Amino acid sequence: MRTYQSLSGSQNFISDIQTQSLKGEVHSTFNRTINIICDSGELYTIAAEELDNAPNTLRVTNFFNNRPQLIIKTPVYSQNGRLMIGEIAAIEIQGASEWHYPEIEFPKKQEYSKISKRVDQLQGWLIPLESTGGYLLNKKQATTYEKMLHTMLWQESEQLLAYLKEKQLFQAMKQLKRVIGLGPGLTPSGDDFLVGLALIFTTVHYPYHSLKQWLFNSRNELRKRTNIISFSALDWAIKGVARERIGSFLKELFYGESEVVLKRKMLAVLAIGSTSGGDMLTGMLEGIKLTLSLD
Known part of the structure; x- marks a missing residue:
């Protein structure tokens, strides 16, 4: 058995290891992350040291450079x-x-x-940086299917935002079912958009309690309609928690003054996954715009 050293970890993950209360098995493995599903249903992640901190995550030195041969359902315990x-x-x-x-x-x-000016500035920066999928689609290089999916994502999300703006929360809950799970990938673009939206609604002193409560009320519906990895990110966002680089970006957007720093932190968010960063960023910006437009 080989021993590895953790560099950092989320407070609750470290605490669960210290109290010997963690028990589960390997759920899934990727190039730089390994997911563990616990008996409680909670998902934890072992991540490569070059990744940023995140909820329920432990960053480990050399673990992925000398990757042990792990198979699904390998027991994990503290x-x-x-x-x-x-x-x-x-x-x-x-x-x-x-x-x-x-x-x-x-x-x-x-x-x-x-804040409105900074959001406009960000959206201007995004135009030449459009990716090959999700909400930030470069249509010149896109396939017919990607264009169709891009249109569907925006149509369904804009309808959701319209219901939220009018405080038609019952209709918004029904519309949520059309956004969650929409798009390809392990974390569909619709889910990542909702992560971004949730992170705005759960900021401290968010001015519209009804939208925050609507989000909490949607939790069970979200769980039923997507996979455990995607739901885990959504569930943490509903609690107001996300990856380190996302928190750093939002703090700079709300409190910072430097355009150079804001753009650098925006690019760090965009680097998450193939389209996840852009989709979450879109959700955050749309959530801010929605909030600023409300009376």
Whole structure:
């Protein structure tokens, strides 16, 4: 058995290992992440050291450079302050730093003009950076199918935003079912858009409690209509938590002054997945625009 060292991890993940309360099995493996599904139904992630911190995630040194041969359903459990992966690997957490998502407060009304200008600026930057799928589609290089899917994503999402703007929350819940799961990939574009939207509605002192409550009420519907990996990101977003680079971007957007820093942090978000970053960014910007338009 080989021992690895964790660099950092989310506070609750480290705590669960320390209290020996974690028990589950390997759910899925990727080039730089391994997902663990626990008996509680909670999803945890072991991530390569070059990735940023994230909810329920432990960043581990050299784990993926000397990748152990893991198969699905390999037992995972905590023991003596270490995370054990079958009889294959042990991960030490002593010395690992605890990561917390930053507290992000929604801007006050006197700051709305500044935020609106920054959102317009971001959308201008995105035009030449459009990707090959999802909400930010480069139509010149897209297939007919990608164009059709892009149109569907925007039509269904804009209808959802329209219902939310009019506070037609029952209709919005029905429309949510048309957005969740829409698009290809492990985390469909519609799901990633909703992650971005949720992260705006769950900011500290968000001014419209009914929208935040609508989001909490949607949780069970979301769980039923997408896969566990995508739902895990959505569920954390409903709690107001996301990856480190997303929190850093939102803090810069709301509180920062530097265009150079804002653009750099926007590009860091766009680098998430193939289209996930762009889809989440779209959800965040649309959520901000919706909020600024409400009375």
